[in-house]
Amino acid sequence: MTNIIKAEFLKQKRTISSKLIFVFPIITLVMAFVLTSGMTNAYAESVWNWWYVLLLPGMIAIVSYLSIMREKKNGYYNIKTLSIEKRTLMLGKIAYLGILVLVSNAVLFAGAALGGAFLTTSVPVIGAAMTVVVLTITELWQIPLFLFLSEKFGMVVELIVCLFIAILGVSLAPSGKWFLFVSAISNRIVTPLLHILPNGMRAQAGDPLLSTSVIFPGILIALAHFVILTYLYLNWFEKREER
Numbered sequence: 001m002t003n004i005i006k007a008e009f010l011k012q013k014r015t016i017s018s019k020l021i022f023v024f025p026i027i028t029l030v031m032a033f034v035l036t037s038g039m040t041n042a043y044a045e046s047v048w049n050w051w052y053v054l055l056l057p058g059m060i061a062i063v064s065y066l067s068i069m070r071e072k073k074n075g076y077y078n079i080k081t082l083s084i085e086k087r088t089l090m091l092g093k094i095a096y097l098g099i100l101v102l103v104s105n106a107v108l109f110a111g112a113a114l115g116g117a118f119l120t121t122s123v124p125v126i127g128a129a130m131t132v133v134v135l136t137i138t139e140l141w142q143i144p145l146f147l148f149l150s151e152k153f154g155m156v157v158e159l160i161v162c163l164f165i166a167i168l169g170v171s172l173a174p175s176g177k178w179f180l181f182v183s184a185i186s187n188r189i190v191t192p193l194l195h196i197l198p199n200g201m202r203a204q205a206g207d208p209l210l211s212t213s214v215i216f217p218g219i220l221i222a223l224a225h226f227v228i229l230t231y232l233y234l235n236w237f238e239k240r241e242e243r
Contacts, residue, residue: 005099008092008093012096020059021107025051027055028111029111032046042119043115044112045121045194047111047116048194052135052190054166056101057166060142061142061155064143065155068151086237098136101136101139102133113125123196124195127195131193134186134189134193134219135186137222138218138219138222140222140223141222144226166183168181169181169184169186170187174198179221182221189214192211
């Protein structure tokens with residue numbers, strides 16, 4: 001698996017995908033600076049909220065599309081000519097994309113922490129550092145979903161679905177039914193880590209949404225969705241190649 005992931009990095013070297021994982025966080029950092037100019041304790045709050053609500057899902061969708069379209073353009077040559085099982089190769093691609101998400105989250109964390117130190121923020125640094133890992137884990141389910149949508153329907157449909165689930169996630173995150181819809185999970189469980197409500201406002205002391213009891217169950221639910229969606233996608237891809 002390690003060699004497959006290394007091969008993915010070599011294939012994607014100097015491609016747009018390898019640059020987008022830095023471009024998207026930078027766009028978020030600049031946008032937050034413009035929107036919160038002159039405000040106190042608002043910069044990192046705005047950065048994180050825009051990131052996990054909209055820009056991170058958008059980045060995952062676009063990078064997933066570019067990755068699978070690169071394979072499709074080559075007629076899946078790299079997959080068909082290797083003796084390794086197709087599902088193993090695609091699992092390596094999913095792992096590679098997961099690493100890109102982790103790197104992108106880390107870049108955003110560094111920028112938000114540095115900017116918040118100069119521009120004032122109420123986001124706890126330790127909580128933000130934990131969010132890098134938590135957010136990466138709880139967003140992994142999007143990778144097999146977007147790979148499937150990219151190949152089956154194309155980018156337009158994929159981005160529409162991405163926007164729909166992002167909006168629905170924000171709407172359901174503050175409710176008691178957040179655990180029923182996977183895109184609401186990350187919005188809900190980062191609240192006690194960042195002290196930011198799903199609507200972007202700072203959470204006040206005593207707010208029930210600051211309870212940390214939701215973090216572990218939320219991670220487990222998101223991981224279960226990731227495993228199920230990955231299994232379904234790999235099975236679909238394998239049968240598709242056989243046809």
